[in-house]
Amino acid sequence: MTAAHPLLEADRVLVDYPVKGWRRPPFRALKGISLTVGAGETVGLVGESGSGKTTLGRAILGLAPVTGGEIRFEGRTISGLGKRERRALSKDIQVVFQDPYTSLNPAMSVGDILTEPLLVDGISRAEAERRVRSLLDEVHLPADAARRLPREFSGGQRQRVAIARALSRDPRLIVCDEPVSALDLSTQSRVLDLLIEIQELTGVAYLFVTHDLSVVRHISHRVAVMYRGEIVEEGDAATVTSEPAHPYTRRLLLAAPVPDPARQAGRRAERHRFLAAQAAPDH
Amino acid sequence: MSLFLLRRLGAGLVLVFVIATATFFLTSVTGSDPARRIAGTQASAAQVIAKRHELGLDRPVLTRYTDWLSHAVRGDLGTSWFSNQPVTGLVGQALPVSLSLVLAATVLTAAVSIVLGVVAAVRGGWVDHVLQSISIVAFAVPNFLVGMVLALLLAVELGLFPAVGYVPLAGDPAGWLASITLPSIALAVGAIATVASQTRGSMIDVLRQDYVRTLRSRGLPVRSVLLKHALRNAAPTSLTVLSLQFIALIGGAVVIEKVFGLTGIGARATSAASQGDVPLVLGIVVVTVVLVVVVNLLVDVVLGWLNPKVRIA
């Protein structure tokens, strides 16, 4: 068993992107990130744009170059794998992207999209059809969805298709890159509940990347807060999202408006006090 | 900006060098024996050898190349094998004719294309349909055919313009204009079709942009939104296409010059090529490519001015 190793382990990961221009130093998107995700666990990764949260997800998926440190899956180093080994890993690590409009090929039927990952194993048509039916059922889409094109579905339904695609080979870990931030409010919570339901059923782990503290609080067991390529705070989701220790997390929390005029007025005042205290010379 | 231009200038020089070198070896190493061709089929072997020595063709090709190159960088492109005149002079005489033609056609293309493209993009509807149909026809009719028809109708039948010949600009500006009017119109027709439809396309794209709506929300006059803001943003694409069309116009001029009996670069190139006058052919290729590089540099300057992202790196 894998008790000795967490499911996923990022160990002082560095990611550099080359900067256009002659002899410019590369841009360091991740400055030594360490993070673990256990089996069946959801770890939320919160941050604003440019914090590097998406880059970490892409590095785990092998879509961003890891310049330093290591990423290990069940104890085995997976950063810097060759193409063939990386492909073998696709069975265990999957992804759901943010934009349900561009993450599905508009010219392929939902059935074809869902069979795509199965092609790698080479399975029979009957088996593929059976699998597609059960996947659609798992994400609560009608069976006839397989014959239709992505554009015939709403954003939330498309995201269900993307989730089904991620599930098709029974992965151990799904990197969810802002999977609900392009969705409407009412759809958002339903998709989140679907993800939770699937996790409880299959024991899959999520690395859940988002900018939204309330989303992360709803779905995560643990939370890591990222700021400018570093993790500034990490811990139990309830604690981090309600009594943050780091000033940045605090600023993030106080900036999120509450859907209640009176409480929001209070939070706004608290935020102003906090910012004033931060700006004070003795701080 | 200046660094950017310096880089482009360097790239242009490399381009001229590479093409000149490639052309030199292509024309020197392959093909039939030029000495035999020039001396004539009746010539004896000794005469051919003498001719070969006279032309310097008995020297190793690399020596000939470095020799040619060292003269070329000083502006001496060698001597024509047939007329025994310096290539630089021959090209120099022909250049004003072709330049007048090509530049007039370029100006015409730019002016007409902008108007047609903008009107088609903004008006839409039947105006757009008519313009698109015209541009298909303009694309399909070879420019020399347009030239022949123009010459027949406006020059021969109506006598409005001279049908053949070139009048230098310096002596008689009106005559000059009359002599290049029909050729440059004939030359420009195809280019107009291409550039106008490109301008139409990029204008339509720009008009769909969010900032156009925001500019309109500020209550700015339609004229300013269209001609100041939208056109400025659509211009780079059109200009890039225009610079490619400029190269096509240089090629097209070769044929048009024949129709209108103009002794420009094209006429020189045609006869030099059919005679196998290697130094002249080489000289023409070099001058043409230099011309293209200069125009591309100018386009880069304008593009830099139009697009702040290029200018401010």
Place this chain on the structure above:
Amino acid sequence: MSQPIDIDIDVAGGPARPPLPGAPRPGVLRRLLRKPAAAVSLAFVAVVAVAGALAPQLTANSPTASEIANALAPMGGNHPLGTDGVGRDVLAQLLYGSRTSLTGALIVVAVSLLIGLPAGVLAGYHRGWFDGLANWLGSLVMALPAIIVLLVVLAQWGRSTALAMTVFGFLIAPGVFRLVRSSVIAVREELYVDAARVSGLGDARIMRRHILPVVVAPTVIQASQLLGIAIVIQAGLEFLGLGSANQASWGGMLSNAFQNVYFAPRLLLWPALAIVLTVTAFCLIGNALRDALGAADAGRRARRRTDAAAGPVVTAAHDAAAQDPPADALLAVQDLHAAYPRPDGTESVVVQGVSLTVRRGEILGLVGESGSGKSQTAFSVLGLLPPQARTSATRLLFDGQDLRGLSPAAMNKLRGRRIGYIPQEPMSNLDPSFRIGAQLTEPMRHHLGLSRAQARTEALRLLERVGIADPARVFASYPHQVSGGMAQRVLIAGAVSCDPDLLIADEPTTALDVTVQAEVLDLLRELQAERRMGVILVTHDFGVVADLCDTVAVMQSGRIVETAPATELFAAPRHPYTRMLLDATLEDSTPRSARAVATPAAPSRSVLDLGGDR
């Protein structure tokens, strides 16, 4: 390259065939034939091809045999179309010439595709050094005027149309290369390609399933245009006398006709018609292909706009007893409708029967999910819907002035001056080609008649007011030089620059980070208070509503389902839809971390099972 080659073996009766979007499937051909222009063009090209192929059967005359004695013979008799200046049969030349032209055109397309297509795919997909080299070579070749190169080549190797067309294929290959490369790069960036990669698909499979299908459509369209260009260039060479000797050609016919243009201008007619019609046919086929293949593309572009409500416009029962707007109403809208025509003649209604009022100094939140019509309502008031939109209202009063049927010029006097607008996306709403200062001063100079210097002073003051630390630097900057949050402040400064009475803000903070959003909300609140503006705030975020709004109108499917003071709406939502939306907010949900970690349903496999690749 050393990466393993992914050999694609379709398992016997394997999963459904990968569809080829945009590839010329039978459906595309059928769609093509349904267009009259394309059908006629295809038929014409077919006729030309058959005429060329069957030339010996169609005429007994040789295209090259000249009877000097019978030069310039008129039409009729043994020579149905007469003879040319050296006594060659015109009809025979025309027929055999079509053979020459089409063969030459096919050579050009074949050569340019053979080079441009693989090079473009490779350069676009793998980038790196090959991309750089191929691009450089391409720009090198593109800097050469084709005819001059052809002159040089033909002078070296002798007159040959086939050789000339092969070389021309090389010269035009960079065009194909660039097109293919750019479409490959565009697809490569798509998330679905990333998803395929994460799914474990190899390069070859990704190429076949996702990349090549997208390349096919533009390449086919370009090929049909290249066929036309090739015919024109070939005719030009032949006209110069550089075509193959002893081979009939349309360009050669034109050359002969040109020499005899004063004696027999009719000789121009046949080759000219042949060239122009054939090239036009290829051009029309290309255009029709673009339309037929573009359908999928259009669908792709349209996907962002979801139709709110289907069905025909219901002419709302005009409420005779419609209550008059309150006396202090700044904006009074009643029974507003907006609809877009669909291609099939019906209409897609996006706003149906919206009524709302905004008082001076009041902030009205217009809340709804995507497609609810909230932005369309805002743009209707601004008069900024696309031209094809149809709008109507029984009342549209701004400060007592009827906006319905106002001339564009009169509307322009209100927009920017008395009604300000703040857009959603900061970066895409600033003109990238002009400095921020110029964009701020232009409306002030236009509306308020300020001088350049006055407008500059005012703009700097505004920039400072919206919280920009270094107004002079931002004033002199281009939009791409400032951050998104800064750009949004600039847009807010622009919206309030002429001191409007009404501000329409369309999701003004949606594109911003949450910390920046909080600052921008503070700014909006302050500006609104100090200028006593009426505000319509379009948003989907109840947190933003709670922060800023006095009154809330909830929209669903183009209708307002509930309007109430903000405190009331949050405390006691009346409409079920409002209740559903408020319940969906996650703010007060129980943190998940309280629950136990789920136990894996299946036992984990050992690490060694993972790859199976050694």
